[in-house]
Amino acid sequence: MDNIYVAGIGQVPVRENWNKSLKELAGEAALLALGDADLGYPEALFAGNMMSGSANKQIQLGAQIADWLGFHHRAALSIESACGSGAAAFRAAVMAIGSGEIATALVIGVEKMTDSPSVEITSQLATAADAELESEAGISFVALNALIMQRYMFEYGWKTTDFAAFSINAHANGVHNPYARFQDAITRKSFETAGIVCDPINLLDASPIGDGAAALLLTSDPARLKHRRVKVVASSAATDTLSIQHRKQPTWLCAAEASSKAAYSQTGFTPNSIDFFEYHDAFSIMAALSLEASGFCSPGEGPKLANDGSIKLTGRIPVATMGGLKARGHPVGATGAYQLVEVTQQLRELAGINQVEGAKVGMAQNIGGSGSNVITHILSLE
Numbered sequence: 588m589d590n591i592y593v594a595g596i597g598q599v600p601v602r603e604n605w606n607k608s609l610k611e612l613a614g615e616a617a618l619l620a621l622g623d624a625d626l627g628y629p630e631a632l633f634a635g636n637m638m639s640g641s642a643n644k645q646i647q648l649g650a651q652i653a654d655w656l657g658f659h660h661r662a663a664l665s666i667e668s669a670c671g672s673g674a675a676a677f678r679a680a681v682m683a684i685g686s687g688e689i690a691t692a693l694v695i696g697v698e699k700m701t702d703s704p705s706v707e708i709t710s711q712l713a714t715a716a717d718a719e720l721e722s723e724a725g726i727s728f729v730a731l732n733a734l735i736m737q738r739y740m741f742e743y744g745w746k747t748t749d750f751a752a753f754s755i756n757a758h759a760n761g762v763h764n765p766y767a768r769f770q771d772a773i774t775r776k777s778f779e780t781a782g783i784v785c786d787p788i789n790l791l792d793a794s795p796i797g798d799g800a801a802a803l804l805l806t807s808d809p810a811r812l813k814h815r816r817v818k819v820v821a822s823s824a825a826t827d828t829l830s831i832q833h834r835k836q837p838t839w840l841c842a843a844e845a846s847s848k849a850a851y852s853q854t855g856f857t858p859n860s861i862d863f864f865e866y867h868d869a870f871s872i873m874a875a876l877s878l879e880a881s882g883f884c885s886p887g888e889g890p891k892l893a894n895d896g897s898i899k900l901t902g903r904i905p906v907a908t909m910g911g912l913k914a915r916g917h918p919v920g921a922t923g924a925y926q927l928v929e930v931t932q933q934l935r936e937l938a939g940i941n942q943v944e945g946a947k948v949g950m951a952q953n954i955g956g957s958g959s960n961v962i963t964h965i966l967s968l969e
Contacts, residue, residue, distance in 0.1 A: 588853055589685045591819040593966065594812055595624025595804035596928045601768040601916030604798040609643045609699040610655040616800035617656055617695050624804040626811055629691035631662040631683060635676030636696070637669055637920035638711045642703045652695060662689075669715035670869065671955030672696065673801070673923025674962035680805050681822045681964075690807045696924025697800040708796065712919070715956040717830035729793065729870075731831060731957045733785040736872035739838045740787065743887035747787045750871040751778040752893035754791045757868060757907040760900065761914025763940040766925075768797045768916030792871045794911075799918035801925040809969070817934045821856075821965035823849035829959045842961035843880035843952060850950070850963040851882075858882035861965070862946040863905040863933060865926040867954040868912045877952060878906070881963075905943050908933060923953035923962065930966050 597619025599612055607615070613634065621628070634649045645651060646665070653663035668675035673696030680692035700708050713722040716731055740746065754773060761767040773791060781789040809816055825845035831837050851857060858881065866881075868874040875889025883904050884892050897903040909915055909929045912922060930949035932938050948967040954960070 588820055590807050590809060591681055591684050592806055592809055592812055593803055593817040593931045594626055594806045595620040596931050597623060598766050598801040598925060598928050599799060600766045601797040601799040601918055603701040605701060609639060609645060609697060610651055612699060612798060612800040613652045613695050613697040614655045616802040617693060620693065620802035620804045625813055626691060626804065626806060628658055629693040629804060630689040631692045632658060633676040633680045633692060634665045634695045634697065635672035635920050635924060636665060636698060637667060637672050641711050642700055642708065668960050669955035670919050671923055671953045671960050671962050672920035674953030674964065677803065677923060677927055677964065678822050678824060678962055681819055684805055684807050692805045693802060694805065694924060695800060695802045696921035698918040698920040699798045700796055701798050720830040720832065729785045729788060732870040732872055733788045735831065735837055736787055739872060742838055745890050748779055749890045749894065750792060751775050753868060753871040753874045754778055754913055756893065756898055757911040757913035760908055760941050761910025764909040764915060767910040767914050768795050769914045788870060794869045794913045794917040797916040797918050799916065799921045801921055801928045803924065803927055815935050816969040817931050817966055818969045819964060820967050821850035821853040824962045825849065826960050827958055829956065831957060839886065840876045840880040840958040840961065842958055843877055846961040846963040847881040850965050854965055856965065860948055861950045862948050863908055863943045865929055865951040866906050867952055868907055869917055873954065881952065900941060900943055908938060908941050908943055926951040926953060927964060934966060934968050
């Protein structure tokens with residue numbers, strides 16, 4: 588991959604931000620990233636978002652954010668890939684810089700949902716599924732993941748309680764992240780007694796939505812960097828069938844496997860080269876499937892990694908190091924950008940108590956839909 592570096596990062600806390608608009612959230616994160624980089628305005632802006640048209644009655648989001656920032660007469664595009672929109676915007680920026688067309692780009696992931704009734708948001712989230720075969724039939728996005736989890740437990744013999752370690756680990760890491768939606772630890776007992784959302788998924792299996800924005804400034808000029816050289820060494824994307832029923836193996840994320848393998852091939856890395864992994868733990872079943880498809884364990888062994896401590900900050904493959912989607916929160920179109928900001932924090936040694944010792948290579952994987960679109964990035968210190 589060409590020389591592409593993260594020059595600046597910014598993020599706002601994931602909250603119910605009633606007093607801030609969509610563009611204000613995006614602008615706040617953007618200005619933090621621009622200030623962190625100190626490179627002036629970039630040549631292009633890429634905004635990742637899923638539902639501004641429905642939840643905020645605003646399309647042309649890239650142009651709106653650029654206007655709000657006073658960033659005129661340059662390229663400003665909005666990118667949609669459901670829950671993977673943030674990483675999709677980052678990948679678009681990487682490809683634009685890699686083409687030689689531009690040298691700097693600002694990536695923003697943003698979502699603003701709390702102004703809309705929950706029933707509307709639930710309906711909008713379901714649009715990430717196949718409209719004709721799934722959402723039109725009345726199935727929710729949670730229900731789709733519940734079906735996958737039921738099948739997984741049937742195939743491999745795991746119980747619902749075996750998934751507790753994923754959530755316990757995420758919340759333990761979220762305690763020390765000031766940007767996290769939830770900053771409270773949970774216990775195995777609280778997981779086991781949590782209410783059922785959609786059997787077998789309970790309340791602590793599922794990530795919380797929220798309003799948020801995260802931003803990264805990319806550059807091809809390492810001489811202008813103020814901070815440690817965090818380089819984008821791999822960027823890949825892959826798709827699978829949109830509907831679960833059309834997959835030959837619903838309990839295997841084919842797109843995650845293809846995306847991660849492509850990322851490894853760009854670098855010569857293997858899963859053993861990765862010091863930590865920011866996975867897409869929208870539901871605990873997705874945490875298990877992501878570990879397996881990305882090569883960190885064999886099929887059916889994801890819960891084993893969680894329960895033997897391998898995913899802890901001091902484990903073999905630390906995950907959700909700043910709380911993940913489960914504790915930091917899942918502001919949908921912004922999630923992929925948060926993941927990449929957190930990878931950069933780790934590589935710059937800015938993660939505080941959550942710092943992964945000796946981290947030099949980090950991977951982020953953002954999933955759109957129930958595994959239909961998976962985008963993987965690997966960042967490393969140079």
